[in-house]
Amino acid sequence: MSVIVVGAGPTGLMLAGDLAAAGVPVTILERRVQESNLTRAFAVHARTMELLDMRGLTDGLIAQGLQVPEVRPHIQGRELIFNMRHPESRFPYILVLQQARTEAALEERARGLGVEIVRGAEVAGLDQDGDGVTLTLADGHTERADYVVGCDGAHSAVRRLLSVGFSGRSYDTRIVLADVLLKADLPLAVNPFIGRDGAALLPPYGEGWFRATIWDRTRQGVPIEEPVGIEEVRDALLRITGRDLELAEMRWSTRFLSERRQARRYRASRVFLAGDAAHVHSPLGAQGMSTGIQDAANLSWKLAAAHHGWAPPWLLDTYESERHPVGRTVLRLTDLLRRLSEAPAPVRLIRPYVAPAIINHPRVSESVRLTLSGLGISYALPAGLADSPLAGTRIPDLPLVIDGHATRLYEHLRDGRFALLDASVQSDEPGRPWQDRLRTLRPSAPLLLGQATTVLVRPDGYAAWTATYPSPGQIAQALGQWCGPA
Template structure:
């Protein structure tokens, strides 16, 4: 029997990110993956601005940028374009990069941090008591930990073993996916075309390969187990977009049935769910991997603080309170995109498209949609009505004396940003940084930033002793 602090099941982006967070905080972590080898296919391909900020907070964003293709505008519907260059972020883009590239980067970091990655480890049983979780593997061995996190995908074994319902529905339309080479690639970095026949997308991986995606009304009910030849994908593109972009070599293809589901709960005792184990949705909008990495960053520092005895166990309740709400918002967004693009009524599709075009003409609605799409608009509810308005919001990447905020977060500690120049100090697992300007409207004198880049507490002075509910279990003090 092998014992550790936390077992993470599933070595996709969510599981790898979570393992990195735990190891960074000094938590013993084992990562169990059913697959014996890494696959040579990729499913997710969009990395949004907020995810890039989170990766920047761990020193990984620049390495990922080198692997991808930046896109500075997106069109949720024909004639409705969002200019991402207007975003108030270091990363005003959506980065197109294969999921495999993100996984390789995260796995390399996980190994550097000492994470034990066990491949070919299939979970078949799980039981828990007040102090531990015992995991049974298909080879007859067992693993024991204080906590287990299921990051094992839409068909999560962990979720099934703890009896959490996965409520939702399947979409009727089958999606065609293929990785192809194109001799006449589109000029747009992110090509999309819709017609009465369906919708097609062509996404570059930056290495000569493209992800071809088609929602083809003519072929939407072909059984999922029927092979997808390149000729069928070519035909869909020609009918919908007027060209197949000179498709030739095809290295992978599949038919995919999209779902809209969310776990009823993200926790059962000492077992948690994150990523696709907790929520799946339409691929329109490219939200899946981004939401999973957000889950991992949120849960990681909290679980580490509890395991190391630096926070009460009640802190873990905030993971579900914060991230279940975000997951529901993502499902609402992607479902709206799905109805906008793939709705069966041409009149309704036209009306929704017109409504979206009009909404994007106004700054407030444009900012709202951009915030939802990129993740920059995510904020968590404050524990108290008396909390400062900045509490729970994404922390901007301000310049401090010793560097940018997100550079200063790279060791995974809380960061106290002092803009009041009052000479405050901090103790415990908190780093202090002096902000020197320029002035930010509404910025409080003192901001306590969580390891995941959200504001835990804000005010106009550092209290003699202060504990921010369960969100920041650290005591601050004046010298």
């Protein structure tokens, strides 16, 4: 079995690296001849950091980025504090890092695992049958694989050729992105400023550099193709923030129209959609890259299971059933943030008084924190599988003591296998017949997960099944359901 990934952005690189690590032959086709210098994404959220940690990538990324523990919205002169110090994660912050650096780490990993990246390969045709998928390139060449994954962005050729609807709409708002050097003193936080003339999002890169995402109410008639000048950015920041941020330098900028769209389906037989090919939304909330990387982590182990011949018949369908609702939630949240920023005049009058009450409400702030960070994501069980406590929820990076050595769970997920945490002190090893796709861990300390003594952890770090002192037969039954025939 082989897989073609279309698109060499963060989603495609993550997916291809995972597949290669699992022994699946994989090739990336990328339309661009040169690597893009477009770096819209600036944030890696906590759950995405956890997934990257499961691949041994976080140390290098942390060394290049800035750990930002707060979001400080400034709403027409009133400053609020929104805490992102996640107590349930090893990454209690937003890592602010240019997308290009995240891509570079993912590409280095993929190439190191043998992934071929073919540039200048534009997909112009797609046909699939019961045995595989044939892609026709713009130069007339064809490529064939058992499965294809479209990770080729908002204007996805794969999605268009599948005739999959991309429902939603374009916002009639022009967004400016720019990397700017500011001399003014701003707190170590993601700093959204919401004023009467628009909104500006200013996360710090360090050493005075910030990524500016600006919606300027007074500049909505400017053509998209018009270059962004430093004076335009300086003037917009002054009016929106209400203060002189002392803009000294600008090294990169672009102007674009934002959209709110989601593919109606994430799977069409042997073809899948992931990342921006499946969902696009407002940049407020910085959800795009993290959501795409999480798509890849969800799909990769399922395709690997199909390659190795043990995937249960329902497994590939769970990619859409699990990730489509997540994409819908992200679109709703980012749309809400956009509406708050672009409010009509009557709402702008009361916004400075109503917004703090909403943001400071404990249940609201906790829900938004868990959604933005991805730590609150959970998945429904497939139909027909026995339910159990915590099934479908994220399993934290549990500290473990195994054979007298201190370790942690995510270190044991780096080979892409399931992990069976069994602290029930059984004499035999019911997981041995599945050892090619399962790692059995016997922690010498109790698991800190409610009353569970036994947890089957999926390769993407979510609970497949939990139990308290199960029999070997019960464990074997759960393994058979999730990991295929012994």
